[in-house]
Amino acid sequence: MIRVVVVDDEALVRFGLELIFRGTADIDVVATTTGALAVREVGLRGPDVVLLDIRTPGVDALTVVRQLRAMPRPPAVAMLTTAGSGENVAAALRCGAAGFFLKDTEPQHLAQYIRTLASGGVVLSRDVTRSAADDYLDTAARSAASAGVARLTKREREVLVLLAEGLSNLAIGVRMHLSRGTIKDHVSTVLAKLGVGNRVQAALIAQRAGLLRRPGA
Structure with missing residues (x-):
């Protein structure tokens, strides 16, 4: 519960x-x-x-x-x-x-x-x-984030999209047929490439970059 x-x-x-x-x-x-x-x-x-x-x-x-x-x-x-x-x-x-x-x-x-x-x-x-x-990230951070998105592999971008849609590591693993540990490693790589420290920052960048594939609330 x-x-x-x-x-x-x-x-x-x-x-x-x-x-x-x-x-x-x-x-x-x-x-x-x-x-x-x-x-x-x-x-x-x-x-x-x-x-x-x-x-x-x-x-x-x-x-x-x-x-x-x-x-x-x-x-x-x-x-x-x-x-x-x-x-x-x-x-x-x-x-x-x-x-x-x-x-x-x-x-x-x-x-x-x-x-x-x-x-x-x-x-x-x-x-x-x-x-x-825009308020969360300064101009330099937005520029760095955009460059980071461009460096993501296809699989890393998919992880980022699912993360931004609110899925946990376990749920992402189920969706992508990968282990939870593998997804954890992918998330760490995505955060590093984007230059951010947490999932919320990554999700904001993904949404701002127009990566989400379905309408949200």
């Missing part, structure tokens, strides 16, 4: 998300709370995934992300956002967030997003990816 905490200062948003997940057999919303109480509730509940509103009145959401990621058993944190907040999204990713998606995301996609986050994948809404990538 995947344990989830929803953090949003709007009661209607909290209720709506809890209601959506109530119909899934493998996801349990163990708490809904406001930004001010987020760290305490997460500490008490020990969730696998936290959905955190990027705008929490009276509380710095970025500080909350840092505190959650510094816990002994840190949950995966995904930011709930609205269109046009790329700068805040980029800052949240730097603080350790595993992804972000819009509050008006289609409900049928949400359960799979939670499963992706719980398995170590990333969830990045393509509606705000380009602005977030």
Whole structure:
């Protein structure tokens, strides 16, 4: 069972998300709370995934992300956002967030997003990816990343695409009929060629480069 905490200062948003997940057999919303109480509730509940509103009145959401990621058993944190907040999204990713998606995301996609986050994948809404990538990466880094993409082999590019679509190493291995260890080696090579330190950065670069083959949320 995947344990989830929803953090949003709007009661209607909290209720709506809890209601959506109530119909899934493998996801349990163990708490809904406001930004001010987020760290305490997460500490008490020990969730696998936290959905955190990027705008929490009276509380710095970025500080909350840092505190959650510094816990002994840190949950995966995904930011709930609205269109046009790329700068805040980029800052949240730097603080350790595993992804972000819009509050008006289609409900049928949400359960799979939670499963992706719980398995170590990333969830990045393509509606705000380009602005977030531009804020996340400076000009030199974007240039280096573009050169890195060009150096990827066909197999490495396929790994990058699947990584950017949110698949874990295990899931990528199943898709490509390769061992988990082999995929781990490919991911390490991809990150090195792109000059980035984590999967979120790689996924942003892949999306910005137009490598994804299917529409995202």
